Amino acid sequence: xxxxxxxxxxxxxxxxxxxxTLGDLAQEVNYSRSHLSRIERGEKRPSMxxxxxxxxxxxxxxxLQRLVGRxxxxxxERMRRAGKSMARRSTxxxxxxxxxxxxxxxxxxxxxxxxxSLTGPFxxxxxxxxxxxxxxxxxxxxxxxEAQTRTVTKLAVTxxxxxxxxxxxxAAHFADFTGWMAQEAGDNESALGWTASAVELAQAGGDRDLxxxxxxxxxxxxxxxxDAEQTIALASRAQESRxxxxxRGLAAQREAQGHALIGDEHSCMRSLDRARHLLDxxxxxxxxxxxxxxxxxxxxxxxxxxxxxxxxxxxxxxxEVFDRECLGxxxxxxxxxxxxxxxxxxxxxxxxxxxxxxxxxxxxxxMVIAVRSATVTADLRRLARELARFRTNRSVRDLQPAxxxxxxxxxx
Numbered sequence: 001x002x003x004x005x006x007x008x009x010x011x012x013x014x015x016x017x018x019x020x021t022l023g024d025l026a027q028e029v030n031y032s033r034s035h036l037s038r039i040e041r042g043e044k045r046p047s048m049x050x051x052x053x054x055x056x057x058x059x060x061x062x063x064l065q066r067l068v069g070r071x072x073x074x075x076x077e078r079m080r081r082a083g084k085s086m087a088r089r090s091t092x093x094x095x096x097x098x099x100x101x102x103x104x105x106x107x108x109x110x111x112x113x114x115x116x117s118l119t120g121p122f123x124x125x126x127x128x129x130x131x132x133x134x135x136x137x138x139x140x141x142x143x144x145x146e147a148q149t150r151t152v153t154k155l156a157v158t159x160x161x162x163x164x165x166x167x168x169x170x171a172a173h174f175a176d177f178t179g180w181m182a183q184e185a186g187d188n189e190s191a192l193g194w195t196a197s198a199v200e201l202a203q204a205g206g207d208r209d210l211x212x213x214x215x216x217x218x219x220x221x222x223x224x225x226x227d228a229e230q231t232i233a234l235a236s237r238a239q240e241s242r243x244x245x246x247x248r249g250l251a252a253q254r255e256a257q258g259h260a261l262i263g264d265e266h267s268c269m270r271s272l273d274r275a276r277h278l279l280d281x282x283x284x285x286x287x288x289x290x291x292x293x294x295x296x297x298x299x300x301x302x303x304x305x306x307x308x309x310x311x312x313x314x315x316x317x318x319x320e321v322f323d324r325e326c327l328g329x330x331x332x333x334x335x336x337x338x339x340x341x342x343x344x345x346x347x348x349x350x351x352x353x354x355x356x357x358x359x360x361x362x363x364x365x366x367m368v369i370a371v372r373s374a375t376v377t378a379d380l381r382r383l384a385r386e387l388a389r390f391r392t393n394r395s396v397r398d399l400q401p402a403x404x405x406x407x408x409x410x411x412x
Contacts, residue, residue, distance in 0.1 A: 006067055007039070007042075007046055007051075007064065007067040007068060008039055008040040008041060008042045008046075009040075010063065010064060010067060011036075011039065011040055011046075011054060011064065012040045014054070014058040014060060014064075015040075015058070017058075018057075018058055022036055022037055022040075025054075025057075028053075028057055029050060029053040029054060029057065030053075030350060030351070030352045031050060031389070032389070035389075046064075046068055047068075047385075048065060048068050048226075049313075049350065049382075049386070051064040051065045051067070051068045051313075052064075052065055052263060052311060052312060052313035053313040053315070053350070054313070055263045055313055056263075056265075056312055056313035056314055057313070060263075061263060061264070062262045062263025062264060063263075064263075065261075065262060065263045066262070066263075117163050117166070118155055118159070118163060118167060119163065119166045119167060119170055122148075122152055122167070122170050122174075123170060123290065125148060126148075126170065126173055126174060126177065126290055127290070129141065129144070129145060129148070129174075129177060130177060130295070131332070133177070133180075133181060133184075133335065134296065134332065134333045134334050134335045134336065134371075135332065135334045135335070135370065135371070136370065136371065137185075137370070137371060137372035137373075138181040138182070138184040138185040138371075138372070138373065139185050139372070141181055142178065142181055142182065142185065145174060145177065145178040145181060146178060148174055149171055149174040149175050149178055149197075152167055152170055152171040152174055153167075153168070153171040153201065155167055156168040156170075156171055156201075156204070156205070164205075165205045165206050166205065167205070168201050168202070168204040168205030168206075168207075169201070169202055169205035169206075169207045169210060170290075171201045171205075172197075172198045172199075172200075172201035172202035172205065172207065172210050173198075173210075173290045175194050175195075175197040175198040175201055176194070176195065176198040176210075176213075176214065176217060178194045179191045179192070179193075179194030179195040179197075179198065179217060180217070182194055183220070183221060183224070183374070183375070184335075184371075184373045184374055184375060184376075185374060186374030188221050188224075188225065191221055192218060192221060195214050195217045195218055195221075196214075198210070198211075198214050198217075199211045199214045202214070209243055209244055209247060210292070212237075212238045212240070212243055212247060213238065213247045213250070213292055213293075215234045215235070215237050215238040215251070216234070216235060216238050216247065216250050216251045216254055216293075218234050219231045219234035219235045219238075219251075219254045219255075219258070220254065222234060223254065223257055223258060223261070224375055224378075226261065228258045228259070228261035228262045229258070229262075231254060231255070231257065231258035231261070232255050232258035232259060234254075235251045235252070235254040235255035235258060236251075236255055238250075238251035239251045239252060239255070244282065244292075245278045245279070245281040245282035246278070246279065246282035246292055246293065247292060248278045249274075249275045249276075249277075249278030249279035249281075249282055249301070250275075250279075250292070250293045250300070252271050252272070252274045252275035252278060253271070253272070253275040253300065253301060253304045255271045256268045256269075256271035256272045256275060256304065256308050257304065257307060257308055257311070259271060259308075260307075260308040260309075260311035260312050261311055263312065263313070265312050268308050268312065272301065272304065272305055272308065275301045275304070276301040279300065279301050294336070296329060296330060296333040296336040297325070297328070297329065297336065298325075298328040298329075299325060299328070302321060302324075302325050303321070303322075303325045303340060305321055306318045306319075306321030306322045306325060306340075306343070306344075306347070307343060309321060310343060310346065310347050310350070315346075315347045315348075315349075315350035315351040316347075316351040318343075318347040319344065319347035319348045319351050319353070322340060322343060322344035322347055323344065325340070326340055326341055326344055334367045334370055334371055335367075335371045335373060335376070337364070337367055338364055338367040338368050338371055338373070338376050339373070339375070339376050339379070341360060341363075341364045341367070342361070342364060342368070342376060342379040342380060342383060343379060344360055345357045345358075345360040345361040345364070345383055346379065346382060346383050346386060348360065349383065349386045349387060350386065354387070354390050354393050354395060354396060355393070355395040357383075357386075357387070358387065358393075358395035358396060358398070358399045359395070361383060361387075361399060361403065362399055362402065365402055365403065365406040368380055368406055368410065369406055369409050369410060372410055377407075377410050377411075380403075380406065380407060380410070381407065383403075384403055384407065387399070387400075387403075
């Protein structure tokens with residue numbers, strides 16, 4: 001693979017201006033002197049993690065990251081291949097529109113007696129699906145979620161106006177969660193299809209706010225695809241002043257993550273400040289409907305701050321945030337614990353705290369296997385690569401068999 005043009009030269013120039021020797025740089029960014037020397041000579045391809053750390057160290061404003069970013073990362077290519085190779089799942093992109101167009105499925109529309117509604121039982125089922133999504137692999141839920149979404153949609157079509165609108169909105173929440181599970185299964189194409197269905201269903205139920213939240217969900221897909229510009233653009237569109245505080249706050253968080261990907265620390269921190277203010281102003285729930293966004297983090301803005309600090313090349317500060325915030329994740333939220341726990345382990349490894357990183361990772365491997373998340377697995381591979389640079393470390397050697405077994409099990 002071709003080397004990013006000019007990266008080594010630019011790194012050497014920045015290092016010289018700062019008065020750093022290769023040994024000084026190696027100590028600061030936690031890479032070996034020989035590794036950095038080969039990168040400066042153009043003999044070895046730099047990682048985006050290294051570029052971020054050097055950008056932060058030299059105040060380069062993302063210049064080194066942009067040099068690496070001219071070439072697609074192995075992670076992005078792997079996710080693209082995964083999306084193409086997985087079996088295509090049927091989504092509601094066409095089905096929802098046709099059902100709505102029918103106006104009826106099994107007969108005339110029915111107004112139920114006063115006080116009788118189907119939304120309560122289905123809302124309870126959605127909560128149960130979300131709980132199951134925390135403790136099991138996403139592929140085990142996709143067929144059930146698809147069936148539930150179709151069922152609620154059909155009932156919305158045949159219900160009278162009083163209950164029908166609420167059922168359409170609830171079907172939109174089912175479709176949105178199905179999209180998240182599809183993304184967790186590694187199928188981004190289906191994830192976007194389900195998100196489009198959620199927009200369609202929300203609009204049928206008269207909920208334009210939920211349709212805007214779908215932009216935040218789409219931004220999550222582009223974020224994991226390392227497409228910072230699209231992430232920022234989508235998240236910005238979901239911050240209209242008339243939208244609920246929570247949706248705008250979640251969108252501001254996603255925008256901050258997009259800015260962090262390109263090393264724009266000023267814009268990132270400004271978006272995080274806005275997110276904190278908006279989420280503090282929100283009640284946490286929109287009416288009596290399902291929670292929008294994660295319900296497993298006590299302080300989402302703080303956790304995303306840790307994520308952004310890591311992507312900005314400030315792993316030590318990120319580790320401090322993750323250490324604090326991971327304590328507040330509920331024990332039964334395995335998917336959330338695995339996701340942020342691995343980021344915590346990555347931050348400690350990047351900060352040179354290899355033994356502590358291995359200790360954290362060792363406690364997470366069973367969770368990672370249980371949830372089989374494509375996004376979490378990507379971070380596990382990333383951690384494996386980071387630790388491989390310290391293969392002579394005793395803690396790394398002790399962890400390696402279990403780490404390799406976990407990766408093999410997930411990929412099998």
